[in-house]
Amino acid sequence: MKANLPEAEPRQLEDWNQKRLYDRILASREGAPLYILHDGPPYPTGEIHLGTALNKILKDMVVRSKTMAGFRAPYIPGWDCHGLPIETQVEKELGRKGAVEPAEFRRLCRKFASRYVEAHIRDFQRLGVFGQWDAPYLTMDFDFEARIAGAFLEFQEKGYVYRGKKPVYWCLHDRTALAEAEVEYDEHVSPSIWVRYEVIQAPIDPQRRGRFYALIWTTTPWTLPASLALAFHPDFKYVAAEDAEGNVYLLAEDRLEPFMAETGVQLTRRAERIEGRKFEGARFHHPFLDREIAGVLADYVTLDQGTGIVHTAPGHGAEDFYTGQKYGLEAYAPIDDEGRFTEGLDDYRGKTVFEANPLILDLLRRRGALVASSKLSHSYPHCWRCHNPVIFRATEQWFVNMEHRDLRRKAIENADGVQWIPDWGRDRIESMIRTRPDWCLSRQRMWGTPIVVFYCDECGKRLEDFAALKHVLDWFRREGADAWFARSAEELLPAGTRCSCGAGRWRKENDILDVWFDSGSTHLVVLDYRDAYHRFPADIYLEGPDQFRGWFQSSLLVGVGLRERSPYRSVLTYGWALDADGRPMSKSLGNVILPSEICQKWGADLLRLWVASQDYHADLRMSDRMMTQLAEAYRKLRNTFRWALGNLGDFNPERDAVADADLWEFDRWMLSRTAELAERSRGWYDKFEFQRVFHAVQDFAVVDLSAFYFDILKDRMYTFAPASAGRRSAQTAVWRIAHALVRLVAPFLVFTAEEVWKYLPHRSGDPESVHMARFPAADEFGAPLDERLGANWNRLLVLRERVLRALEAARNEKLIAGSLEAKVRLGASDGWRELLEAYRASLPALLQVSQVEVAPMRPGDGDGSAAHDGLEIEVQRAEGAKCERCWNYSLAVGTFTEYPTVCERCFAALGEIVQAAGESGKSGR
RNA sequence: GGGCCUGUAGCUCAGUUGGUUAGAGCGCACCCCUGAUAAGGGUGAGGUCGACUGUUCGACUCAGUCCAGGCCCA
Numbered sequence: 001m002k003a004n005l006p007e008a009e010p011r012q013l014e015d016w017n018q019k020r021l022y023d024r025i026l027a028s029r030e031g032a033p034l035y036i037l038h039d040g041p042p043y044p045t046g047e048i049h050l051g052t053a054l055n056k057i058l059k060d061m062v063v064r065s066k067t068m069a070g071f072r073a074p075y076i077p078g079w080d081c082h083g084l085p086i087e088t089q090v091e092k093e094l095g096r097k098g099a100v101e102p103a104e105f106r107r108l109c110r111k112f113a114s115r116y117v118e119a120h121i122r123d124f125q126r127l128g129v130f131g132q133w134d135a136p137y138l139t140m141d142f143d144f145e146a147r148i149a150g151a152f153l154e155f156q157e158k159g160y161v162y163r164g165k166k167p168v169y170w171c172l173h174d175r176t177a178l179a180e181a182e183v184e185y186d187e188h189v190s191p192s193i194w195v196r197y198e199v200i201q202a203p204i205d206p207q208r209r210g211r212f213y214a215l216i217w218t219t220t221p222w223t224l225p226a227s228l229a230l231a232f233h234p235d236f237k238y239v240a241a242e243d244a245e246g247n248v249y250l251l252a253e254d255r256l257e258p259f260m261a262e263t264g265v266q267l268t269r270r271a272e273r274i275e276g277r278k279f280e281g282a283r284f285h286h287p288f289l290d291r292e293i294a295g296v297l298a299d300y301v302t303l304d305q306g307t308g309i310v311h312t313a314p315g316h317g318a319e320d321f322y323t324g325q326k327y328g329l330e331a332y333a334p335i336d337d338e339g340r341f342t343e344g345l346d347d348y349r350g351k352t353v354f355e356a357n358p359l360i361l362d363l364l365r366r367r368g369a370l371v372a373s374s375k376l377s378h379s380y381p382h383c384w385r386c387h388n389p390v391i392f393r394a395t396e397q398w399f400v401n402m403e404h405r406d407l408r409r410k411a412i413e414n415a416d417g418v419q420w421i422p423d424w425g426r427d428r429i430e431s432m433i434r435t436r437p438d439w440c441l442s443r444q445r446m447w448g449t450p451i452v453v454f455y456c457d458e459c460g461k462r463l464e465d466f467a468a469l470k471h472v473l474d475w476f477r478r479e480g481a482d483a484w485f486a487r488s489a490e491e492l493l494p495a496g497t498r499c500s501c502g503a504g505r506w507r508k509e510n511d512i513l514d515v516w517f518d519s520g521s522t523h524l525v526v527l528d529y530r531d532a533y534h535r536f537p538a539d540i541y542l543e544g545p546d547q548f549r550g551w552f553q554s555s556l557l558v559g560v561g562l563r564e565r566s567p568y569r570s571v572l573t574y575g576w577a578l579d580a581d582g583r584p585m586s587k588s589l590g591n592v593i594l595p596s597e598i599c600q601k602w603g604a605d606l607l608r609l610w611v612a613s614q615d616y617h618a619d620l621r622m623s624d625r626m627m628t629q630l631a632e633a634y635r636k637l638r639n640t641f642r643w644a645l646g647n648l649g650d651f652n653p654e655r656d657a658v659a660d661a662d663l664w665e666f667d668r669w670m671l672s673r674t675a676e677l678a679e680r681s682r683g684w685y686d687k688f689e690f691q692r693v694f695h696a697v698q699d700f701a702v703v704d705l706s707a708f709y710f711d712i713l714k715d716r717m718y719t720f721a722p723a724s725a726g727r728r729s730a731q732t733a734v735w736r737i738a739h740a741l742v743r744l745v746a747p748f749l750v751f752t753a754e755e756v757w758k759y760l761p762h763r764s765g766d767p768e769s770v771h772m773a774r775f776p777a778a779d780e781f782g783a784p785l786d787e788r789l790g791a792n793w794n795r796l797l798v799l800r801e802r803v804l805r806a807l808e809a810a811r812n813e814k815l816i817a818g819s820l821e822a823k824v825r826l827g828a829s830d831g832w833r834e835l836l837e838a839y840r841a842s843l844p845a846l847l848q849v850s851q852v853e854v855a856p857m858r859p860g861d862g863d864g865s866a867a868h869d870g871l872e873i874e875v876q877r878a879e880g881a882k883c884e885r886c887w888n889y890s891l892a893v894g895t896f897t898e899y900p901t902v903c904e905r906c907f908a909a910l911g912e913i914v915q916a917a918g919e920s921g922k923s924g925r
Numbered sequence: 926g927g928g929c930c931u932g933u934a935g936c937u938c939a940g941u942u943g944g945u946u947a948g949a950g951c952g953c954a955c956c957c958c959u960g961a962u963a964a965g966g967g968u969g970a971g972g973u974c975g976a977c978u979g980u981u982c983g984a985c986u987c988a989g990u991c992c993a994g995g996c997c998c999a
């Protein structure tokens with residue numbers, strides 16, 4: 001029974017798979033209450049990393065502990081198959097974008113995802129995770145795509161969905177929207193200009209000879225035609241400063257000096273000083289257009305650069321856009337796909353934005369709005385494909401209105417009813433929902449669920465006949481969402497679907513859904529449409545802290561939006577997997593440790609122990625040192641089991657177990673303590689506090705069993721007659737303890753527990769796998785030991801500790817070596833006397849010495865060396881000779897002619913053995 | 926920069942409603958055993974409880990500030 005987990009575990013997996021153990025575990029819980037952990041779908045790319053393994057192992061431990069607590073707890077793993085990362089991988093394999101038709105491109109994406117799903121399944125199984133691996137859910141399943149598209153239609157039908165504008169990264173060269181991940185930053189030289197906006201109305205009106213201006217700074221002159229507001233920081237102080245001509249400028253107090261230093265413009269500061277927040281609602285003149293500009297407030301205004309006043313173009317910046325939303329400003333972006341101005345002054349209309357930069361500079365100069373200008377080299381986003389600088393451009397997108405039908409308020413209310421573990425999760429999700437903008441659902445991509453919208457070819461109106469629209473879902477169910485790309489609008493819609501204008505030709509929407517909408521909809525399918533385990537809401541969602549913004553939120557919004565309630569009853573979150581120094585693992589840092597490496601070097605049970613040993617609510621660290629430490633802990637636990645199994649070789653619980661009443665009191669005491677451990681562990685499993693179970697079990701195995709109980713039992717196990725009442729009592733206790741302990745560790749040490757279970761003697765009712773068993777129940781350990789008797793043993797434990805210290809002292813003085821060479825004289829005062837007399841017969845075994853003498857305390861002996869608290873301990877050499885058989889010393893050794901080298905206990909034991917051999921006709925030990 | 930979280934011996938984890946010299950296991954040092962032996966047992970040394978400032982008769986435990994690290998945003 002050597003460990004060698006990396007080799008043994010795969011064999012065990014093979015065996016489990018052949019037996020279809022997962023199915024049989026569920027079958028064994030037929031009729032039991034359901035407990036549903038709904039799996040958050042990972043993204044199928046690359047090899048699983050430590051965080052993914054942590055995720056799956058925790059889920060597995062929850063599912064297993066619930067199963068062992070008596071629930072029917074199926075686990076249906078899933079994958080989030082659509083999305084940009086796969087598209088870019090496939091594009092990389094193809095060599096370029098747009099190399100194949102959309103339908104073919106999607107086929108390749110599907111294939112790519114399938115490939116990695118299969119790799120993941122192997123990886124996850126290797127970790128010992130049990131689940132429905134032969135029927136996982138995939139968001140790219142035809143049925144799934146139909147359900148997701150259907151959910152979008154339902155959102156639309158309920159009136160949540162609207163079309164609005166939002167700025168996205170846009171590449172002028174490729175004429176396409178770019179995702180965050182497709183943008184890379186590079187040095188770029190931009191104009192750096194200071195522009196003045198004349199004040200129409202502001203909270204101050206300084207006396208001046210000239211005019212009154214607000215001063216702004218920008219590196220994108222071309223965004224000025226779309227300038228709709230000036231943003232002030234509510235907490236900054238703003239001042240007025242006068243130039244040589246008597247014009248007065250408004251800017252942040254802390255930016256006055258830097259401005260003069262950078263531009264050489266001389267200004268004289270005036271007395272006025274005013275808080276930024278007062279400028280909300282102020283009004284300004286656009287520098288060259290006939291437009292009034294609003295004063296607004298924004299937290300992102302900084303004092304690092306510029307003037308502390310930010311020109312805001314909601315159509316050309318992410319922050320500007322949110323500010324615009326807040327103040328009801330349009331995401332105005334008067335440029336086309338090539339970046340050419342579609343309206344505005346002749347100076348720049350028809351030019352691209354980069355061509356327009358110098359032209360607008362000229363324009364500003366002519367209008368007298370340019371205060372200063374220079375150049376600035378800074379980090380600027382570029383297209384990762386063509387390496388040209390990109391811009392922010394507002395485009396038409398689909399949104400979910402957070403206020404419609406009180407979605408935001410209801411989501412917060414429902415989140416409040418969820419049990420968040422740890423409970424700060426509630427505050428975190430609530431504050432996020434409270435401040436989040438409308439949900440932008442659309443993506444200008446191909447590999448995803450299409451947004452099912454048709455426009456009339458004639459009048460451009462949207463089709464709103466939902467019965468007809470739902471017809472499309474049938475196509476999806478048959479052919480997958482690929483049908484959207486492979487079939488014409490007329491094929492997809494029922495024959496003769498007409499617009500209210502009378503036309504019958506339609507144009508399909510090109511956008512696809514945000515993948516968060518896919519994953520946010522998983523509960524609609526997995527919790528509902530898999531009839532066998534119908535349970536809505538799920539009992540638990542379990543993911544990392546990044547999912548407060550991700551899956552927890554998207555699932556909640558879909559659940560509340562369509563079902564009026566949260567799809568989960570409780571949410572358990574864990575921390576991040578970090579390296580030994582507490583830094584996140586990354587390729588660039590070169591500190592990545594992969595689960596496959598751990599499995600190969602240490603075994604999956606060790607990786608699971610890594611999870612079980614730490615408080616996962618905070619971040620978890622991984623290091624070689626920790627793995628070494630866990631391996632030591634594992635070996636100790638394993639050897640403890642091994643000793644128990646080795647001593648149960650001739651024990652059949654149904655034939656040899658001793659009745660409760662006949663168990664030795666010492667054994668009953670240890671069983672009581674095991675019962676307590678089991679009881680506490682069940683409570684900890686219930687609260688998902690796995691590390692408490694691990695530490696308590698480890699402590700128990702090391703301290704109570706290995707160093708104490710089992711060590712003491714060796715005498716009984718090795719020297720008593722095999723079938724003697726005393727030895728059978730010990731075996732009964734050891735069997736019950738091992739039987740209980742193996743089930744307590746089964747949720748984390750899945751392979752090792754099964755191995756122990758295999759070698760453990762069983763009763764006829766025991767299941768064949770430890771993973772079908774239930775946690776030890778209170779009544780498995782016999783009647784609990786009387787409290788008074790338990791107290792006696794706790795005192796005897798104190799006695800033992802003190803005797804061990806005295807023995808150590810004797811060892812150092814070379815009086816004895818092994819403890820059996822000792823005789824201990826206990827001088828006891830009244831407090832101890834009664835107890836020691838009562839347990840006198842048990843003392844040599846308990847103290848692991850050959851002889852114990854209990855005597856009154858020596859009067860007047862108070863030197864304090866070994867005597868205190870009414871107990872005096874004196875170590876002497878044991879009397880008599882060493883028994884060859886049991887190694888105890890006894891005066892009786894040599895007195896038995898039949899067995900001259902043996903003590904009186906062994907003489908008796910040998911007699912029993914001979915007698916038993918005679919009765920059964922077989923030999924003894 | 927903002928929201929949330931974490932910070933107890935070298936490592937992992939306990940520390941009950943604030944109350945006597947802060948506990949455990951591992952590791953380490955030294956010793957013993959050789960019938961769990963690529964084992965087993967014993968003894969012992971390790972902590973200004975992230976830092977500082979308050980509240981209190983008394984704070985690892987309460988409050989505030991800061992530092993370090995993490996997640997998500999900007």
